[in-house]
Amino acid sequence: MPKDPFSEMTGGPRHVAIIMDGNGRWAQARGRPRLFGHHAGARRVREVVEACPDLGIEYLTIFAFSTENWKRTQVEVAGLMTLFRRYITKETRALSERGVCVRFIGDRVRLDNKLVTLMDTLEEKTRDNARVNLTIALNYGGRDEVARATKRLAQDVAQGKLNPDDVDEETLPRYLDTCVLPDPDLVIRTSGEARISNFLLWQSAYAEYEFIDTLWPDFTADELGRLCRSYGARDRRFGAVRA
Incomplete structure (x- = not known):
């Protein structure tokens, strides 16, 4: 049976994706190095994750490091990689005890072996x-x-496992990193920037967007709740017209 496009019109978002932006500016405003802001941003993740069940959020996707972020200074990139290793080491037990299922998406080839092992x-x-x-x-x-x-x-296709005539818009998602996830309902970007920065391009075709001025280290569970309530008030038609 075809999916009713109006079936997702009410209630809060099931899947929220966040572009966590503004760590560097948050630190610089306090006269501190950019990495200080990234550490503050990492601590903010725990509060947001813990708030999800009470808000009805089953899936949370966060943008930690983009393929373009390698263009930053060697010092910042090295610091971020160290931060990721420390975060995983420190948070593994807490995430497990809180019933959080963690997945990583992205190309792991360029990441160092120790970090990939921790991710696995x-x-x-x-x-x-x-x-x-x-x-x-x-x-x-x-x-x-x-x-x-x-x-x-x-x-x-080349190996004969897939017929080219069978390829449609339902086929490609099965090959994406997010193949086991539902598409995001709500995408949030912090820090006042109004662009999507190459994040979940295919999956967000019908997502609702919120661009907010709050810098990521200042983002709170209360603000997440406000954005979820705002989402619930939207009329999501998915290209259709309500009868």
Whole structure:
């Protein structure tokens, strides 16, 4: 039976995706180095994750490091990689105890082996949790993801596993990093910037967007709740017209 486009018109978002922007500016406004802001932003993640169940959010996807972020200074990139390793090491037990299932999306080839091992371990330890599904986009870019997915799809066609005539808009999502996730309902970007920065390009075709001025280290569970309530008041028609 075709999905009723109006079935998702009421209630809060099931899947929220966040572009966590403004860490560097938050730190610089306090006369501190940019990495100070990234550490503050990492601490903010815990509060937001813990708020999700009470808000009815089953899936939370956060943009931690983009394929374009390698263009930053070596000092900042190295500091961020160290921060990711420390965050995973420190938070693994807490995430597991709180019933959080963690997944990583993005291209792991460029990441160092120690970080990839920690990522694999965290995924394995939390794979059976279901209270909140936390997806961390690390070395992720929407265009890169689509390119990698298309390559895998083309390989299946070349090997005779997939008929080209059967390829449609339902086929490609099965090859994306997010193949086990529902599409995001609400995408939030902090820090006052109004662009999507190559984040979940395919998946967000019908997502609602919120661009807010709050810098990520100042983002709170209360603000997340306000945005979820605002989402619930929207009339989502998915291209159709209410009868």
